[in-house]
Amino acid sequence: xxxxxxxxxxxxxxxxxxxxxxxxxxxxxxxxxxxxxxxxxxxxxxxxxxxxxxxxxxxxxxxxxxxxxxxxxxxxxxxxxxxxxxxxxxxxxxxxxxxxxxxxxxxxxxxxxxxxxxxxxxxxxxxxxxxxxxxxxxxxxxxxxxxxxxxxxxxxxxxxxxxxxxxxxxxxxxxxxxxxxxxxxxxxxxxxxxxxxxxxxxxxxxxxxxxxxxxxxxxxxxxxxxxxxxxxxxxxxxxxxxxxxxxxxxxxxxxxxxxxxxxxxxxxxxxxxxxxxxxxxxxxxxxxxxxxxxxxxxxxxxxxxxxxxxxxxxxxxxxxxxxxxxxxxxx
Amino acid sequence: xxxxxxxxxxxxxxxxxxxxxxxxxxxxxxxxxxxxxxxxxxxxxxxxxxxxxxxxxxxxxxxxxxxxxxxxxxxxxxxxxxxxxxxxxxxxxxxxxxxxxxxxxxxxxxxxxxxxxxxxxxxxxxxxxxxxxxxxxxxxxxxxxxxxxxxxxxxxxxxxxxxxxxxxxxxxxxxxxxxxxxxxxxxxxxxxxxxxxxxxxxxxxxxxxxxxxxxxxxxxxxxxxxxxxxxxxxxxxxxxxxxxxxxxxxxxxxxxxxxxxxxxxxxxxxxxxxxxxxxxxxxxxxxxxxxxxxxxxxxxxxxxxxxxxxxxxxxxxxxxxxxxxxxxx
Numbered sequence: 168x169x170x171x172x173x174x175x176x177x178x179x180x181x182x183x184x185x186x187x188x189x190x191x192x193x194x195x196x197x198x199x200x201x202x203x204x205x206x207x208x209x210x211x212x213x214x215x216x217x218x219x220x221x222x223x224x225x226x227x228x229x230x231x232x233x234x235x236x237x238x239x240x241x242x243x244x245x246x247x248x249x250x251x252x253x254x255x256x257x258x259x260x261x262x263x264x265x266x267x268x269x270x271x272x273x274x275x276x277x278x279x280x281x282x283x284x285x286x287x288x289x290x291x292x293x294x295x296x297x298x299x300x301x302x303x304x305x306x307x308x309x310x311x312x313x314x315x316x317x318x319x320x321x322x323x324x325x326x327x328x329x330x331x332x333x334x335x336x337x338x339x340x341x342x343x344x345x346x347x348x349x350x351x352x353x354x355x356x357x358x359x360x361x362x363x364x365x366x367x368x369x370x371x372x373x374x375x376x377x378x379x380x381x382x383x384x385x386x387x388x389x390x391x392x393x394x395x396x397x398x399x400x401x402x403x404x405x406x407x408x409x410x411x412x413x414x415x416x417x418x419x420x421x422x423x424x425x426x427x428x429x430x431x432x433x434x435x436x437x438x439x440x441x442x443x444x445x446x447x448x449x450x451x452x453x454x455x456x457x458x459x460x461x462x463x464x465x466x467x468x469x470x471x472x473x474x475x476x477x478x479x480x481x482x483x484x485x486x487x488x489x490x491x492x493x494x495x496x497x498x
Numbered sequence: 499x500x501x502x503x504x505x506x507x508x509x510x511x512x513x514x515x516x517x518x519x520x521x522x523x524x525x526x527x528x529x530x531x532x533x534x535x536x537x538x539x540x541x542x543x544x545x546x547x548x549x550x551x552x553x554x555x556x557x558x559x560x561x562x563x564x565x566x567x568x569x570x571x572x573x574x575x576x577x578x579x580x581x582x583x584x585x586x587x588x589x590x591x592x593x594x595x596x597x598x599x600x601x602x603x604x605x606x607x608x609x610x611x612x613x614x615x616x617x618x619x620x621x622x623x624x625x626x627x628x629x630x631x632x633x634x635x636x637x638x639x640x641x642x643x644x645x646x647x648x649x650x651x652x653x654x655x656x657x658x659x660x661x662x663x664x665x666x667x668x669x670x671x672x673x674x675x676x677x678x679x680x681x682x683x684x685x686x687x688x689x690x691x692x693x694x695x696x697x698x699x700x701x702x703x704x705x706x707x708x709x710x711x712x713x714x715x716x717x718x719x720x721x722x723x724x725x726x727x728x729x730x731x732x733x734x735x736x737x738x739x740x741x742x743x744x745x746x747x748x749x750x751x752x753x754x755x756x757x758x759x760x761x762x763x764x765x766x767x768x769x770x771x772x773x774x775x776x777x778x779x780x781x782x783x784x785x786x787x788x789x790x791x792x793x794x795x796x797x798x799x800x801x802x803x804x805x806x807x808x809x810x811x812x813x814x815x816x817x818x819x820x821x822x823x824x825x826x827x
Contacts, residue, residue, distance in 0.1 A: 171572035178576050295720030297733055303748050305699040305719040312670050313705055317677040332666060333700040340670050354657050354666040364579040364659060378662045379575050388574060390663045440674045441635060443667040444628030445572035481562065485550030485595055
């Protein structure tokens with residue numbers, strides 16, 4: 168079976184595998200600038216606000232109003248730590264539901280005031296523990312995504328480190344999505360993907376390459392709009408120049424989308440999301456006996472006319488089969 | 499798996515006629531299991547259902563019309579683990595007779611018309627890639643354009659890894675139309691069945707105006723093994739079951755399978771699509787009786803746009819045109 172593919176994306180070579188894994192390591196580098204390292208270098212003023220007004224303040228997500236070249240904006244980002252203590256405090260940047268609900272609260276405030284939202288993505292993923300489940304991790308992510316699809320203000324998303332699955336996307340729906348050169352974005356961690364599909368955590372580099380996590384590949388897939396170059400070996404060697412490059416990229420993106428009125432903005436955001444994915448339309452011979460039975464079929468069956476087959480039940484067309492556990496797809 | 503010939507008289511008696519209940523371990527005669535809607539007569543364990551069985555269970559006879567049956571996935575990443583993605587797709591197709599992990603169409607429940615999407619867990623774990631996301635989005639857009647309620651029966655392990663971030667972004671693609679259903683006053687009922695986890699739960703499935711679940715269904719964000727493995731914590735009793743979610747306020751009702759059709763029917767009656775105010779235009783204008791009338795009125799008045807609502811069949815590019823024209827008016 169041949170399926171449509173995207174040009175330039177062919178099974179990765181061993182070198183590409185090593186390269187993808189190198190980028191993952193850079194994205195996770197302990198000295199990589201975090202959201203709170205970048206904010207003072209990009210914005211002229213920033214007041215951090217705390218709490219989701221419902222349960223507690225989640226230190227894994229930070230945010231508040233800031234000034235960008237004299238213009239008020241709302242900044243929200245995942246926050247990892249720089250050492251063991253701060254990482255424990257920040258839960259390694261993995262948010263609980265209350266983190267996403269804090270983000271939602273700040274976005275609603277931005278919407279109310281008509282100021283743009285800028286988000287920084289840097290998380291291995293939403294926290295998967297029992298407490299997070301109890302408080303509705305899935306609902307928190309889902310409602311964050313939904314809120315962002317309807318915000319009537321411009322949203323610029325920047326993937327600065329790890330873009331880890333639903334926990335990243337929860338604050339990652341934007342009109343323009345930028346990524347630092349060594350940032351990565353994936354539907355599941357390479358370790359998780361390797362454990363499920365390769366049944367071996369050692370296959371993480373292969374999984375990283377297969378998932379096309381790098382910023383350059385994400386650009387080809389149309390998931391992000393542009394890649395911001397990092398200094399030297401990577402952002403960790405020079406926080407200042409990384410922030411400067413980020414600032415001009417954010418300003419340029421804002422300039423492009425701020426021209427749109429709210430209706431056009433929502434329309435183009437919707438079209439952007441609606442267009443993501445690869446599929447093809449094929450004509451399937453209509454099963455006129457079941458799908459939309461014709462008048463001939465309906466009357467014929469009622470009168471038991473010869474030559475009109477009995478209408479099969481849908482459960483005869485798509486019956487249950489004995490299935491073993493099948494977890495080869497989902498994340 | 500042996501190939502089954504429906505007309506063959508020879509049957510492998512031991513394997514084909516009895517099923518062991520994984521919950522109470524009693525042996526159930528397969529015919530009886532089917533008659534009992536694939537619910538264990540001894541302990542009430544709900545076995546998984548195929549898309550076809552769901553359609554027969556929930557919808558009026560002869561009412562289901564499948565839409566977009568021919569959408570097929572691509573292989574955007576050239577993904578290859580121990581098997582290639584196209585091979586895995588082919589294996590699922592052979593196993594299930596389906597082309598993808600979800601089917602959508604229109605149908606009726608007690609004569610009430612709905613747009614409905616149904617997952618089949620046997621197709622690559624019910625995982626959501628580009629095609630499933632596209633089908634869900636079109637299902638919601640049809641509900642919007644035709645002003646009929648949307649119903650989704652979920653059974654999914656989450657986003658499909660083999661399509662990478664394209665699958666992740668389906669969370670947003672399927673959620674965006676729900677914002678429009680809100681402003682248009684069109685209800686959406688989400689039914690969670692065993693299992694509903696990962697990216698499907700973290701998007702539209704958690705956003706129903708009403709959320710129903712089947713008894714004891716596994717429902718959670720992260721797999722239970724991940725949850726306990728990551729934090730090394732004891733998991734609470736009944737963790738990630740439908741009952742757990744009901745207790746914590748994330749599900750409205752747990753509905754045994756035999757009652758599901760009835761409860762859906764009552765809810766559809768109790769939660770009608772909002773009536774349009776006279777002259778209300780924009781996305782919420784649709785094909786319902788009032789929508790058509792106001793459409794005609796507008797056409798007579800000369801304020802005509804060629805794009806009415808969201809093109810159901812127009813695919814990905816139907817929409818910018820709509821919003822552009824609206825902003826020009």
